[in-house]
Amino acid sequence: MKKDTKISNAVIKRLPRYRRYLKELQKKGVDKISSNEFSSLIGYTASQIRQDLNNFGGFGQQGYGYNVEGLYNEISAILGLDKEYKMIIVGAGNLGQAIANYTYYYKAGFVVCGIFDINPRLIGLKINDIEVMDYENIVEYVEENQINIGIICTTKDSAQEVADKLCFAGVSGLWNFAPVDLEVPDHVAIENVHLSDSLHSLAYHMNRNATENE
Amino acid sequence: MKKDTKISNAVIKRLPRYRRYLKELQKKGVDKISSNEFSSLIGYTASQIRQDLNNFGGFGQQGYGYNVEGLYNEISAILGLDKEYKMIIVGAGNLGQAIANYTYYYKAGFVVCGIFDINPRLIGLKINDIEVMDYENIVEYVEENQINIGIICTTKDSAQEVADKLCFAGVSGLWNFAPVDLEVPDHVAIENVHLSDSLHSLAYHMNRNATENE
DNA sequence: TAGATTGTTAATCGATTAACAATC
DNA sequence: TAGATTGTTAATCGATTAACAATC
Numbered sequence A, B: 001m002k003k004d005t006k007i008s009n010a011v012i013k014r015l016p017r018y019r020r021y022l023k024e025l026q027k028k029g030v031d032k033i034s035s036n037e038f039s040s041l042i043g044y045t046a047s048q049i050r051q052d053l054n055n056f057g058g059f060g061q062q063g064y065g066y067n068v069e070g071l072y073n074e075i076s077a078i079l080g081l082d083k084e085y086k087m088i089i090v091g092a093g094n095l096g097q098a099i100a101n102y103t104y105y106y107k108a109g110f111v112v113c114g115i116f117d118i119n120p121r122l123i124g125l126k127i128n129d130i131e132v133m134d135y136e137n138i139v140e141y142v143e144e145n146q147i148n149i150g151i152i153c154t155t156k157d158s159a160q161e162v163a164d165k166l167c168f169a170g171v172s173g174l175w176n177f178a179p180v181d182l183e184v185p186d187h188v189a190i191e192n193v194h195l196s197d198s199l200h201s202l203a204y205h206m207n208r209n210a211t212e213n214e
Numbered sequence C, D: 001t002a003g004a005t006t007g008t009t010a011a012t013c014g015a016t017t018a019a020c021a022a023t024c
Helices: A009-027 A035-042 A046-054 A068-079 A094-101 A103-108 A135-145 A156-169 A195-211 B009-027 B035-042 B046-054 B068-079 B094-101 B103-108 B135-145 B156-169 B195-211
Strands: A065-067 A085-090 A110-117 A130-134 A149-152 A173-176 A189-192 B065-067 B085-090 B110-117 B130-134 B149-152 B173-176 B189-192
Touching: A009 A035, A009 A046, A009 A068, A009 B195, A035 A046, A035 A065, A065 A068, A068 B195, A085 A094, A085 A135, A094 A110, A094 B094, A103 A110, A103 B195, A110 A135, A130 A135, A135 A156, A149 A156, A156 A173, A173 B195, A189 B195, A195 B009, A195 B068, A195 B103, A195 B173, A195 B189, B009 B035, B009 B046, B009 B068, B035 B046, B035 B065, B065 B068, B085 B094, B085 B135, B094 B110, B103 B110, B110 B135, B130 B135, B135 B156, B149 B156, B156 B173
Parallel strands: A085 A110, A085 A149, A110 A130, A149 A173, A173 A189, B085 B110, B085 B149, B110 B130, B149 B173, B173 B189
Antiparallel strands: none
């Protein structure tokens, strides 16, 4: 795998999608695909597909195309999905509980180990078999259990404080569902899921569609 | 508001963020802001801020800056947040229930009117006071209640079929949480929330941070 | 070998940033 | 008026697409 040049985020954001389509192809028993065939399936240009993949190595073979299973495995490895990740959720409100219950991603190696909250009424509860613990003890827990990812499901007002504490405790990634932009040290990765931003963008496009023939 | 030129999606995606920061400024009692001040707050260049806003109109005033409340209202109107939206959720599993409970966005005019499922054990239940109804009756319901947005919380295998039905029934937007890319007619807007893609992208960046000094 | 298709360089397109004249 | 800051044009940068030589 090449490591010399910095790969743009636009490319990274496309990798999980390539991987999803490759999984489907695998399920259908397809074992090779050309960039042209892949293009008409996934909706990126063949040129873009080849460019994207060549950021990481020459996975194809001239005159043949790409091996579906091989490429799937390569992309999984590039994304780091051959590892296991230990996660905790901060905030046991509706959103936090939802994520605790939403086990879709488990199989891909992301395990929710615990949930933290400050509300004494929630502490001790089990959600999807995961214990709700006291936020007081979060630093200790992260250190002792080598937690990799913190999932922030708090209100926007406490999100930064929680982020600071998690970074201090040693997580290397934050998955942020609070509707704020968080400051984190350079060595911590952050991914935001701004649900309301997404809904607002949907609203924009709905209105544009409605008025575009005026 | 100018309507002549097509505005790029990159711009649209920034609008909700501008709006969030403007809301915070309003709360703090700030009533004007220059593009330079806004830049150091929000992290976009002053130039970009002025370019973005001028896609929609001249909201600022030379020598003064932008009126915080005025700009907030303008952006809200551009996004279509001065209207009300009626939504239904399809799929009363963990994710669907979570979204039904996650009332954060309600105040912004997005109302969940109903939830639909095919599972007879779930039909009739109330989640956050919203009734779970039989998927059989969904077209009729959408038509009669003038539902604007369908929220897809099904498995990836039934998502396209649900999308087709919702489009046929007359929704003008889809908020898709299923991990597939859906085909919809041109007049229907779609916004995807691919949670696992987001998590995979986080994993990538975590590993990049860990290895970048090798 | 001939045909197919990649890997990669070059051209194009679009988005961001810089500069500055307009103007409040 | 003088100073500040926008609106807008021009320059730059980066990402996408096209083209084609390399090669399986």
